[in-house]
Amino acid sequence: MLGAGSLGSLWAVRLARVGLPVRLILRDPQRLSAYHCAGGLRLVEDGMEQLYPIPAEIPDAAPPIRRLLLACKAYDAVPAVEHLASRLAAGAELVLLQNGLGSQDAVAARLPGCRCVLASTTEGAFRDGDFRVVFAGRGHTWLGDAGQPPAWLDELAAAGIPHAWSETIHGRLWRKLALNCAINPLTVLYDCRNGGLQAYAGEVAELCAELAELLRHCDQRDAAEGLQEEVERVIQATAANYSSMHQDVARGRRSEIAYLLGHACREAERHKLHLSRLKALQQRLQRHLAERGLPLD
Numbered sequence: 001m002l003g004a005g006s007l008g009s010l011w012a013v014r015l016a017r018v019g020l021p022v023r024l025i026l027r028d029p030q031r032l033s034a035y036h037c038a039g040g041l042r043l044v045e046d047g048m049e050q051l052y053p054i055p056a057e058i059p060d061a062a063p064p065i066r067r068l069l070l071a072c073k074a075y076d077a078v079p080a081v082e083h084l085a086s087r088l089a090a091g092a093e094l095v096l097l098q099n100g101l102g103s104q105d106a107v108a109a110r111l112p113g114c115r116c117v118l119a120s121t122t123e124g125a126f127r128d129g130d131f132r133v134v135f136a137g138r139g140h141t142w143l144g145d146a147g148q149p150p151a152w153l154d155e156l157a158a159a160g161i162p163h164a165w166s167e168t169i170h171g172r173l174w175r176k177l178a179l180n181c182a183i184n185p186l187t188v189l190y191d192c193r194n195g196g197l198q199a200y201a202g203e204v205a206e207l208c209a210e211l212a213e214l215l216r217h218c219d220q221r222d223a224a225e226g227l228q229e230e231v232e233r234v235i236q237a238t239a240a241n242y243s244s245m246h247q248d249v250a251r252g253r254r255s256e257i258a259y260l261l262g263h264a265c266r267e268a269e270r271h272k273l274h275l276s277r278l279k280a281l282q283q284r285l286q287r288h289l290a291e292r293g294l295p296l297d
């Protein structure tokens with residue numbers, strides 16, 4: 001498991017506690033020694049905290065890797081696998097847990113001899129301390145690629161990780177990307193919770209129309225279907241929450257904009273589509289990030 005952050009820890013703990021041989025790969029010797037001081041990963045689940053002393057190592061360790069869950073942010077995915085490439089066995093399998101699109105293709109291009117299974121999840125977790133993760137929202141994970149479902153899906157079932165194999169994983173990732181593009185940037189620009197966007201319903205609807213047009217041009221007709229209605233449902237259902245991008249910006253952290261709105265705008269350009277509202281949104285968001293000294297990609 002590369003990345004002992006929110007999702008990585010959530011997966012690692014559930015796999016380890018049913019006896020599966022999980023190992024964490026941490027960034028560098030400093031992170032490894034901080035982990036050893038912490039005594040392991042702490043997961044807070046249903047209000048109860050438990051410590052899991054899962055073995056950990058650094059990327060430069062020796063054992064070959066046959067199966068890797070990549071649980072870092074989209075912008076860290078390529079640098080992280082580059083560091084590990086020499087340890088990946090021929091035909092190694094990777095599960096890519098990144099949100100958005102773009103990083104998965106970049107990882108697959110960097111590792112032509114490996115199988116890259118894509119994942120999209122509705123589970124939620126956050127870190128409230130170093131190596132301490134709160135399981136904030138139950139959900140479901142879809143995994144898929146162009147091949148047959150791997151036998152190790154049974155291990156996810158044994159670990160109680162709700163999942164399904166998806167033959168349309170790109171459609172799922174595109175749909176999530178479109179939802180995130182319609183909601184997250186506006187919550188940053190208007191500095192509001194998701195529910196605050198009810199006051200900007202016209203703007204949300206215009207963005208949804210452009211996003212649906214983009215999805216249709218990207219061969220994702222199903223993902224375009226009923227987009228606006230779902231965006232409205234999510235805004236209502238998560239009205240009290242701050243979007244993940246709002247949280248990143250509020251905490252002065254890098255956002256995954258390049259793999260969400262950035263990917264949408266790049267694909268629009270590739271298809272020679274003129275989506276003025278999406279483009280204007282990207283420019284407004286980039287100005288907002290620049291004013292705060294945050295990375296634009």
Ligand SMILES: NC(=O)C1=CN([C@@H]2O[C@H](COP(=O)(O)OP(=O)(O)OC[C@H]3O[C@@H](n4cnc5c(N)ncnc54)[C@H](OP(=O)(O)O)[C@@H]3O)[C@@H](O)[C@H]2O)C=CC1
Pocket residue numbers: 002003004005006007008025026027028031059071072073074076079080083097098099100121122123124125126127256
């Ligand atoms: N959290 C959630 O609820 C959800 C997250 N996602 C997506 O999942 C992905 C992961 O997000 P999340 O778990 O929240 O992110 P976090 O920031 O919590 O965790 C990312 C982890 O990756 C580690 N990391 C980055 N680069 C390296 C490296 N080179 N070597 C070793 N470790 C590395 C970081 O290490 P360090 O601790 O040293 O910084 C960190 O622990 C994102 O794309 C996100 O959008 C999707 C749905 C829900």
Ligand SMILES: CC(C)(CO)C(=O)C(=O)O
Pocket residue numbers: 179180183184194234238242243244245
């Ligand atoms: C809740 C939702 C759907 C808002 O876009 C989300 O996924 C996020 O905040 O990243």
